[in-house]
Amino acid sequence: MTYGGRKMETGINKIIKLLENEISDDKILLDFLIVLLRKETFEYSAWYKDPYQRMIEKAIALGWKNAD
């Protein structure tokens, strides 16, 4: 499968796949980290303008609890 000429299972997509396997039971954390990584790739910089701390606070406000 390709995305604009690039295989999906590579680079950031591969990282996200690994992430999904690692924390499948913590949706808030998973979403947060995916957004973070997308933000860092500058792929969708316009979509995620929030600074990190604001994003962390949002995740806590969503009711995040440490499952460990």
Next chain:
Amino acid sequence: MQIEKISLKNYRQFRDIEIVFNESANFKLHRFLGSNGVGKTTLLNAINWCLYNDEPHLTKESDVLPIVNLNTIKDSKDGDDIIIEVNIQLKSGDNRIINFVRRSIYTCTKNNINPMFKNTVLRVRYIDDEGNSIWKDDEEEVSQAVSRFVPLKLREYFFFDGERLETYFTVQSRDKIKNAVMAISEIEVLRRTENRLDEILKLYRRNSGSLSPDLKKIEEKISKKEIKLKELNKKLEGIETTLSDSINKVEEYNKNLEGLPNVDELNKRYNEYNDARKNIESDINIENSRKNQFLYDLSKILLLRGPVSDYLKIIKDKKNKKEIPVVNDKTLIQDILSDKHCNICNRSLDDNSIIFVQQVLDDIKLSTNIATKLMISESNLSVIDNMINNLNDKIKSQGKILITKHKYLTKTQQMINKIDNELSGHNQEQISKWHRERKTFQDIIIYKSQEKGDIKSHIETTTNELESMNVQYQDELKKVDKKQKYNYLIEFTKKSLNIIKNINKKMIIEVKKQIEKDTKDNFFKLIWKTTTFKDVTIDDDFNVRLIHIDDYSMLGSASRAETELLALAFTIALHNISGFEAPIIIDTPVARVSDINRENFGSSLVKLSEFTQVILLFTPDEFTTNIRKIIDPAAINKYELKLTSDEKEVILNVIS
């Protein structure tokens, strides 16, 4: 994605040219042939210009010329706008078409040969499999489209000069390779994220210090420990870099010293043999003096040898005849004389007989004296005779000693000559310098390996201490953070950071494994030698090692073509890990490879085109008859680039 077509208008020597790259079921190979300065590198630049708006392969000669075609400028009037356009048409595996079209506008001015730059725009057009097309010109969207084809930071792994393959594994390129792997696999994204989360975690901890003095103390301790850990990690990184550089250096020296004599070792042996020769010569002189002394001693008594020998012979004869020692019965004869009667014949002596017997008695006296003298002489003469024989024996034995010494001298001299031969014609100073420098790096490897072990154990201890401080911190935080303000923030950030760190480690391991496997597969798929190489390995620092069948690392001593092939195999592995299915364009692909290896390398490029689109730009010098025989049967498109008679425009000839 494959390049299907490139159209160039008014771009440097390309006034209006369309190059088609046909599809083929077998080899995706296209070749260009053109002398230097005709436009091969300009084509490579045109692709870069279209996609990234720069020309990284520009020569000094081209740099001073305007980007606008010279004939177009000549045909334009003052104030005319000239459009430069490069259109790259790509086709994806699912039959969608993408066009990257860069247009720049330049205005001609009367007093300036260089038209004035006005603007440049890159647009992208998507055509789906049903023929519906849509143009995009939003800067971010277009830049993303380029990034999905070949991102700027990775372009040099897709569009490059053949020279790049040659210098791929030098020490200078090592960091570049590591950075490229990090960029290609997007591990650098994880690193950036890790750093940011780490900063935020520290910030939260610092802020939480206001909750209690104890918490502040622990936080300060943690900060100090973290700084220490960071320093240790930096030190470790430095050691690893030095180690890796030293290993590469040793390999470089191995390559330089391949087939050359070990001059230091040979000189050492030369000196040893030379010393031995001097000793033997001195021994020979001593033994010769000794022999001469014997000869001198012998010469002094040698004249006596004849007479001594004669006398001894006489004595011997006399002894044999029992003449000596003389039987001396004087009393009997004296009794006969006094009795005047012979008791032996029992008759009386007359006067004549008495005179006769008296005479015999006198004679016996004389013979006894001679015999006694002879007897005495015999022992003295024997001493002289023994002396002569002894000296003779000594001279003979001395002769034997001298023969042995001379044989040894000849053998030693032969060894000296052999070493002389081995050393002759070589720059001994240079070789010796290389040996010394290699030894320095070998010593560094030993020393740094020990240091690495020490630092690693130090890091482990510090990490454990840090962990225990963190537990202490968490416990204290739970006590004082009644509203759980920082508790959640820190826990969440810490968990995020740990996950990212984990993924980072996993990614590095996976990427390394994948690149190692792909490089190895590609190399063994393309290499022409079947029994020389055993393995291709990649260490944690992404240093590529080529392992000989006898288990030693041999990249330093591999031929230029083999090194270039390994670089190509590694490049393809990078392509694979990147996920970008873009073509490979190589300018002067075999120029630096000679002899049979050039043909082998050419064949490998043909093989490569079975699974990747390959565009090769040859000069006539490198495109030998043999290379032509290998490349042309597989090439779908064969083009020849020539210049018009005024040398301002490229003519594209299609070779059938």
